[in-house]
Amino acid sequence: MAEPITLTGKDFSVLEVCAVATGRRVLMHTDAVAMMARTSKIIIEAAASGQAIYGVTTGLGPRVSEALAAEEIEAFALNTVRGRAHSVGEPLSRPVAHW
Numbered sequence: 001m002a003e004p005i006t007l008t009g010k011d012f013s014v015l016e017v018c019a020v021a022t023g024r025r026v027l028m029h030t031d032a033v034a035m036m037a038r039t040s041k042i043i044i045e046a047a048a049s050g051q052a053i054y055g056v057t058t059g060l061g062p063r064v065s066e067a068l069a070a071e072e073i074e075a076f077a078l079n080t081v082r083g084r085a086h087s088v089g090e091p092l093s094r095p096v097a098h099w
Contacts, residue, residue, distance in 0.1 A: 009035045022095070047073070055080065 004025035005016050009032035020026055047057050057073065059066040060080065068076055091097070 007032050 002019070002024055004027045005020060006027045006029050008029045016024075043053060043056060046053055052058050052067065054060070054064060056077075057068055058064050059068065059076075
């Protein structure tokens with residue numbers, strides 16, 4: 001079995017993306033986890049202060065000037081991801097879809 005790929009938050013090659021897409025196990029380096037925690041704290045503090053953060057506390061694109069209510073933010077984030085998870089036409093084979 002192939003060695004897992006460790007995400008460091010500093011580098012990630014195209015070959016590693018392909019390996020993960022085809023089932024390679026992924027680990028998070030402790031430095032990457034710490035980096036994510038720091039970033040999350042910055043965003044949470046900025047949002048709590050009322051600062052506009054594109055796509056986090058505001059809408060996207062032409063709705064950038066629309067502020068989201070605090071209770072809308074979580075659902076908005078989920079809907080943003082779901083809204084981009086679609087396609088048209090016949091399904092691609094697994095290797096092509098994961099390339």
